[in-house]
Amino acid sequence: MDDTIPKLRKLLKGEIRTDLAARQAVSRDASVYELVPEVVISPADSVDIEKLVKYVAKNKTAYPKLSITPRSAGTCMSGGSIGTSIVLDMTTHFGNIGSLKGTILNTQPGVYMRDIDPLLTSNHLHLGCVPASRAINTIGGMVGNNSGGERSLQYGNTERWVRELKVVFGDGNEYVVKPLSRKQLAQKLKETTYEADLYRRTYELIENNYDLVKNARPHVNKNSMGYNLWSVWDRDTGIFDMTRLISGSQGTLGIITDVTIEAVPKAPHSGLLLVYLPSIKNLGDIIATVMHHEPATFEGFDNITFNLGLRYFNTFRKQLGTKEWLRQQSILLKSVAKFKGHIPSMFLMIEFDGQTQGEVLDKISILHDDLKSFNLKMDIEADEASSAPFWRIRRAALSLLQNQVHGRYASPFIDDMAVPPRYLPEFVPQLRKVIRKYKLPATIQGHFGDGNFHVIPLMDISRAKDQAKLEPVMRELIPIVLKYGGTMAGEHNDGMVRGPWLPAVFGQDMYEIFKETKEIFDPQYIFNPHKKTDASWEYSMSHIRSQNDNGLVKK
Ligand SMILES: Cc1cc2nc3c(=O)[nH]c(=O)nc-3n(C[C@H](O)[C@H](O)[C@H](O)COP(=O)(O)OP(=O)(O)OC[C@H]3O[C@@H](n4cnc5c(N)ncnc54)[C@H](O)[C@@H]3O)c2cc1C
Numbered sequence: 001m002d003d004t005i006p007k008l009r010k011l012l013k014g015e016i017r018t019d020l021a022a023r024q025a026v027s028r029d030a031s032v033y034e035l036v037p038e039v040v041i042s043p044a045d046s047v048d049i050e051k052l053v054k055y056v057a058k059n060k061t062a063y064p065k066l067s068i069t070p071r072s073a074g075t076c077m078s079g080g081s082i083g084t085s086i087v088l089d090m091t092t093h094f095g096n097i098g099s100l101k102g103t104i105l106n107t108q109p110g111v112y113m114r115d116i117d118p119l120l121t122s123n124h125l126h127l128g129c130v131p132a133s134r135a136i137n138t139i140g141g142m143v144g145n146n147s148g149g150e151r152s153l154q155y156g157n158t159e160r161w162v163r164e165l166k167v168v169f170g171d172g173n174e175y176v177v178k179p180l181s182r183k184q185l186a187q188k189l190k191e192t193t194y195e196a197d198l199y200r201r202t203y204e205l206i207e208n209n210y211d212l213v214k215n216a217r218p219h220v221n222k223n224s225m226g227y228n229l230w231s232v233w234d235r236d237t238g239i240f241d242m243t244r245l246i247s248g249s250q251g252t253l254g255i256i257t258d259v260t261i262e263a264v265p266k267a268p269h270s271g272l273l274l275v276y277l278p279s280i281k282n283l284g285d286i287i288a289t290v291m292h293h294e295p296a297t298f299e300g301f302d303n304i305t306f307n308l309g310l311r312y313f314n315t316f317r318k319q320l321g322t323k324e325w326l327r328q329q330s331i332l333l334k335s336v337a338k339f340k341g342h343i344p345s346m347f348l349m350i351e352f353d354g355q356t357q358g359e360v361l362d363k364i365s366i367l368h369d370d371l372k373s374f375n376l377k378m379d380i381e382a383d384e385a386s387s388a389p390f391w392r393i394r395r396a397a398l399s400l401l402q403n404q405v406h407g408r409y410a411s412p413f414i415d416d417m418a419v420p421p422r423y424l425p426e427f428v429p430q431l432r433k434v435i436r437k438y439k440l441p442a443t444i445q446g447h448f449g450d451g452n453f454h455v456i457p458l459m460d461i462s463r464a465k466d467q468a469k470l471e472p473v474m475r476e477l478i479p480i481v482l483k484y485g486g487t488m489a490g491e492h493n494d495g496m497v498r499g500p501w502l503p504a505v506f507g508q509d510m511y512e513i514f515k516e517t518k519e520i521f522d523p524q525y526i527f528n529p530h531k532k533t534d535a536s537w538e539y540s541m542s543h544i545r546s547q548n549d550n551g552l553v554k555k
Pocket of ligand 1: 150
C-alpha cells in the first residue's frame, strides 16, 4: 500500500486519510464485527470513483489485498460497511438532494434520510421502505442493504421503489441502470461493450436457470438475503430490471453514485391500537388475528425496550424540543401508572390509515372487538400526536439497545428472521425454545405484520463462551425458518454475519448462481470483500469486535 497512497493523492480530488483516528472512526458499523481499513477516501465526485476503481482493478494483481468498501452512514447490522483496505466514505461529497418531480425523487446516495423526510412530508409523501434508522441512515445505504421498515407491510423493501441508479462498475465507468423492455434488452444484448456483456451474462445466467432462480425467492413479504436475481428478469412481462440486482448487493457489484426512487402518498389520517401482552405465549395467534384486519403497519417491542425507552427518553429532548418532549413523556408516564408496576411483556402497535378520522376509528374498533377473546389490555391512540411517544420508542428500539444493559451489549446475529405471518403460531414457540436452550437473554422487537423478528441477544460478545453460541444457534434456527419458507434476513442483509450461511439457506446450486453473479460483475473481487458470497464463517468469527462496547459509530 505504501506507494499507493501518494499515487492516489495525485490521482484524486477528494480527501485521503490514513491517520488512525480516521480509520478507527469507520472500523465498525452496528454489527458485532470490527475491521480497521488502511485508508479512508472521500471521493469528490463520480470521476474520482471511476479513477479509483480503475486504479484498484489495474493494481489488484500486484497488491491482492487492495479493495473498496463503500460506506454511507455505517449503520449496517451485518458488517456490510467495514473493510480492511479502502473504505469509500459516501457521506462527505455525495450529500445533495437533486429534485422531487411528482413522486419521483432524485438524490445523491450519501444524503441522510432525516434530510429527505422534510421535503417529502411537505409534499404529503413518504418512502414506503424507510427503515426505523431513518434518523441516522442514508438513502445509499438503504439501496445497498435493500432496507425495509414499518411501512414494508404495504410497500415492501427498497428494491420495489428504485427507478434508476447510476453505478460505477468494475471497468471503472459510470453507467445508468434502469428497467429495460424486451425490445431494449434485445438491442442491448447485440452491443459489444463492457456494459452489454454484463447484461448478456446476467440474462443468460437467469434464463438458463429460470425455474431454480424464481423458486429460490423466499416466500415472505421482505427479503434481503442473496442477490435479487428472481426480480431481475420476467419472461411474462418482458421486463429486465438490473436495479433490482444492485439493490441489496451491499456494494459487492459496484458503487452507486446516484439514486432515483419513487415515494408514496401519505394517508391524511392514521390511528393506533396499542395492545399490551402479559406474556408472549399467545403472540403467534394474536399476530395471525390482527393480520386478518389488514393494518397499515404492525410493529412490536418488548418490555426491555420499553424500559430502556423510559430510561433514555431524555435523549430525545433535543430532537423534539422541550415542549413536545414533555408532552410525549407525560403520555408515557400515564401509561406506566396504568400498569401498576406490571409492565407488559410485549407492546403491539397496530396502525390503520384512512381518508377520515372516522374511517380510522371504525377499523380500530372492529379489531379491538376481535381481540377481546384474548383478554388483553388495549388502548386506542386515535391520532398521530397521542401515538408519537410509542413510535419514538419503536423507531429508536435498536439504538436504545446500543446502550449497555447489565454489562451486556446488543449482539445482532439472529436479528432479522422473517417467516410468513400465518406460520407464526407454530414458529414463535420453536424460536423461544432455541432462545431458552442457549440461555440467550434476547430482546424481541420488529415488524410483526411481516413476520419479521429482530431478536437481539444481549451478550458479552468478546467472551469465547458467548461467541461459541453463535454457530449452533444459527444451525438450529435456519432449518426452522426454512421449513416455513422464510429468510434469515428480511431487511438487514447478509454482510459478514449471514453471507457464510447462504448455501445453507438457498442450497448449493443457487449459491453457485449467486457466486457467478458476483464474478460477472467483479471477477477480481475488488468490491467489498468478505461479504455475501465471499464471506466465510472463520473470517467473520476472527473479526468480532474486540472492545466490548456498542458498535454504532455516533453521528
Ligand atoms: C438503530 C438501528 C435501527 C435499524 N432499523 C432498521 C430497519 O428498520 N430496517 C432496515 O432495513 N434496517 C435497519 N437498520 C440497519 C441500517 O440502518 C439500514 O440498513 C440502513 O439503510 C443502512 O444505511 P447506512 O447509510 O447506514 O448504510 P451503510 O451501513 O453505510 O451501508 C449499508 C450497505 O450498503 C453498502 N453501500 C453504502 N453506500 C453504498 C453505495 N454508494 N454504493 C454501493 N453500496 C453502498 C455498504 O457497503 C453496506 O454494505 C437499523 C440499524 C440501526 C443501527
